[in-house]
Amino acid sequence: MAKKALITGITGQDGAYLSEFLLSKGYDVYGLARRSSTADVNLTRLKWLGIEKDVQIVDGNLLDLSGLIRSMQEIAPDEVYNLAAQSFVASSWQQPILTGQVTGLGVSNMLEALRIAKPDAHYYQASSSEMYGLVQQPVQSETTPFYPRSPYAVAKLYGHWITVNYRESFNMHASSGILFNHESPLRGIEFVTRKVTDGVARIKLGLEKELRLGNINAKRDWGHAKDYVQAMWLMLQQDIPDDYVVSTGRTTTVREMCEVAFNHVGLNIDDHLVIDPAFFRPAEVDILLGDPSKAKEKLGWSATITMEEMIKEMVEADLKRLS
Ligand code: NDP
Numbered sequence: 001m002a003k004k005a006l007i008t009g010i011t012g013q014d015g016a017y018l019s020e021f022l023l024s025k026g027y028d029v030y031g032l033a034r035r036s037s038t039a040d041v042n043l044t045r046l047k048w049l050g051i052e053k054d055v056q057i058v059d060g061n062l063l064d065l066s067g068l069i070r071s072m073q074e075i076a077p078d079e080v081y082n083l084a085a086q087s088f089v090a091s092s093w094q095q096p097i098l099t100g101q102v103t104g105l106g107v108s109n110m111l112e113a114l115r116i117a118k119p120d121a122h123y124y125q126a127s128s129s130e131m132y133g134l135v136q137q138p139v140q141s142e143t144t145p146f147y148p149r150s151p152y153a154v155a156k157l158y159g160h161w162i163t164v165n166y167r168e169s170f171n172m173h174a175s176s177g178i179l180f181n182h183e184s185p186l187r188g189i190e191f192v193t194r195k196v197t198d199g200v201a202r203i204k205l206g207l208e209k210e211l212r213l214g215n216i217n218a219k220r221d222w223g224h225a226k227d228y229v230q231a232m233w234l235m236l237q238q239d240i241p242d243d244y245v246v247s248t249g250r251t252t253t254v255r256e257m258c259e260v261a262f263n264h265v266g267l268n269i270d271d272h273l274v275i276d277p278a279f280f281r282p283a284e285v286d287i288l289l290g291d292p293s294k295a296k297e298k299l300g301w302s303a304t305i306t307m308e309e310m311i312k313e314m315v316e317a318d319l320k321r322l323s
């Protein structure tokens with residue numbers, strides 16, 4: 001019998017790549033998606049990968065506990081990947097309550113539904129390097145103290161600790177992946193890498209003249225989503241649930257990442273980049289750099305795609321989309 005996986009956030013970047021990966025492993029893949037008047041558009045990422053007909057979409061919302069319980073009862077999944085969230089940090093200052101409800105308390109809803117309906121399922125929680133925020137150590141590992149700097153990060157911290165708590169309280173197989181930034185051609189257009197690769201493609205094609213960004217001195221540890229979803233799966237294959245940092249171990253400024261994109265199409269960054277204070281955040285995470293040693297040692301996982309390779313792939317994909 002094929003294993004059954006339930007993915008929340010299946011319409012997002014990671015949901016699409018994780019679905020592709022699990023299908024390749026022979027899983028029956030179910031995806032929770034919230035009802036939308038634009039359901040056809042919502043499946044764009046799954047369509048991009050050519051797998052929209054291979055997954056089964058289940059109507060549901062992280063805020064609706066009774067629906068989550070019903071889904072767990074009906075599907076009886078072996079593995080549950082909780083990827084759904086209000087995931088854009090900048091929006092979390094504009095919608096702090098919603099972010100707390102979905103990204104924070106939504107995790108409690110998922111864990112409660114599991115505890116009631118399918119307590120033996122293996123559970124993955126999408127935690128985030130944003131929890132380190134104002135970093136307390138130059139290189140962040142599983143033992144580095146957290147210091148969240150946005151309503152999003154505060155909500156993720158709740159999700160992380162409630163996952164640890166359910167593991168310790170109810171002996172559930174619940175793991176938390178502390179994933180550093182990961183990107184791809186399927187990244188949402190509002191995140192900085194995709195905004196840059198889309199912007200550079202537009203400038204190259206003569207559709208735009210400038211690219212407006214906020215803090216280009218921020219540093220991030222950027223990897224590829226395709227690599228990172230494999231780490232999620234590996235965590236759920238372990239005998240013992242645990243928490244893992246997933247990162248490349250290298251950090252780069254936003255400006256350096258932009259230069260890769262501009263240089264790739266033969267443009268000079270300084271002819272087009274405009275700093276716009278509208279994109280500055282009320283509180284910034286200046287630098288993130290993860291130590292992936294534990295994931296390497298215990299899961300046998302390491303990143304295979306460099307930031308440069310990924311940004312070039314993203315620019316090419318945006319050139320193709322726009323032409
Ligand atoms: P996306 O923003 O691309 O996807 C988020 C998903 O959550 C979408 O499918 C969205 O659905 C869904 N969603 C939002 N609100 C609800 C809700 N109330 N009920 C049900 N579904 C909902 O995120 P990513 O794929 O990039 O990230 C996946 C997860 O990993 C997120 O939890 C994110 O916070 C976390 N994370 C991401 C990192 C990254 O660098 N990408 C790093 C660390 C953590 P819809 O399509 O309807 O909007």
Ligand code: GDR
Pocket residue numbers: 087088089090127128129130179180181182190191192193195212213214215216218219220254279281284285
């Ligand atoms: P982040 O990703 O906040 O790290 O969260 P994002 O790409 O939005 O920002 C990265 C850094 O770039 C700076 N920046 C800009 N960002 C955006 N979006 N737009 C701009 O114009 C711009 N100019 C500069 C930001 O200030 C920031 O320092 C992502 C999300 O996927 C989270 O869900 C996830 O948890 C973390 O990564 C790890």
